Amino acid sequence: MFIQVPKGTQDILPDDAPKWYYIENKIREVLTKYGYQEIRTPAFEYTELFIRGIGESTDIVTKEMFTFPDRKERSLTLRPEGTAPVVRAYLENNMDRASKVVKLFYIGSMFRCEKPQGGRFRQFNQFGIEVIGTKSPEADVEVIMAALEIYEKLGLKNLEIVINSVGCKKCRVDYIQKLKKFLSNKKDLLCLECVKRYEKNPLRVFDCKKDSCQKIMETAPMITENLCPECKLHFEEVKSHLDDFKIKYHLDPKLVRGLDYYTKTAFEIVGKGLGAQNAIAGGGRYDDLVEELGGKPTPGVGFAAGIERMIMVMNQQKINWPKPKCIDIFIVKVSAENKDTAFRLLQKIRNSGLSADLDYSNDSLKSQMRIANKIGARYTAIIGEEELSKDMVTLRNMQTKEQKKVKLDEIEKELKKGSGLNI
């Protein structure tokens, strides 16, 4: 076997590439309308950024990062997510001084060293947005609406919004204590995994799929019942704005996200029929992150969305992708003697702004016509003795089969007539 792509990576082949730029353009179009500006950060950062940003005990940091030393033994890591780098860039470039609220978006590859699975890759692409500098619940809602509009414009259907509040530093600590207390005398009833979770992050016990653990958690205290007044009010306002815009959502007090920096609002957008990896976007508020990374206390909110998973949903829902543009004109030479003329004409047509191509081989006319047909050329320009003697080509409309002789100089004019060959 030849060398293959590394595990969990993939080639985007010419047939699929247009899907990607179609999606990327739509993302840029919608987010620009919402007042966001694009930012591009490096593919790797100093490892410490992610340890401090995402959290030392998270799965991403403990077992999923591509980490390697540079030549001076400084530890680098391929970015596993986009928020920490954006906040780093925000601080490093003093963006807080330019305006009070900064609204950024990014599109790019992320890297996590996990075992690949349906909808899960080691290099995958996300787009995401970050609103830094406001604690207004309107920002939380705007972020969700921006994501929804992108999905809607691309034709995605059957999406569900799941939302929760995970509280702030203060009320979460109180709540976790309460939850631990509740679980402490039930530890022997929990599964092995959940006993570990109890120690590490008791909120995750809610996620366990085992019936026995679920049963115990039914009577557990809920975070939403234990929010401090500020968090409770914030959550109420977020919900009422969503109601106001008639955006349907599903409240899930058990939704806990895997990154430590989330506070208050946490949400996911879930696609149906995607298998186990069904979250196409996830995000929330991170009011402590900027400070964690060395800035002044500054609130923020955002989300990250998986582009591969979007494409999976779109393919599954049989969305009509825009057709890629075909070549305008394919030059066909009757014999090898017309090669030079054909080559010169080719470049001339290209210089006029039309797309053109030809087959460089000396294959038969029939074979060249087949190629023209296969690549979907709108017209062929046939060059032979007969045409050359009059400084003309035979222009053939490949759809209608109509053809006529046209002066070399008038090919461009002929094609640009609009309806094309009307002969």
Place this chain on the structure above:
RNA sequence: GUGGGCGUAGCUCAGUUUGGUUAGAGCCCUGGAUUGUGGCUCCAGAGGUCGGGGGUUCAAAUCCCCUCGCUCACCCCA
């Protein structure tokens, strides 16, 4: 990291249970029928280390062991 399924032509797959001549089909590709004209049809042709290595055997795509890859689920996430 744990567990299941699968690797045969560029693609989709048959053949593996029960080892037995030159490993098949459809699509795709190339050429011809049509000597200056594509798609449809017909004809012909090309294309394979049967994922890789080792073992058993007179004989292995087929049985055994190892390995690599893909895939699904768990964990977690986009």
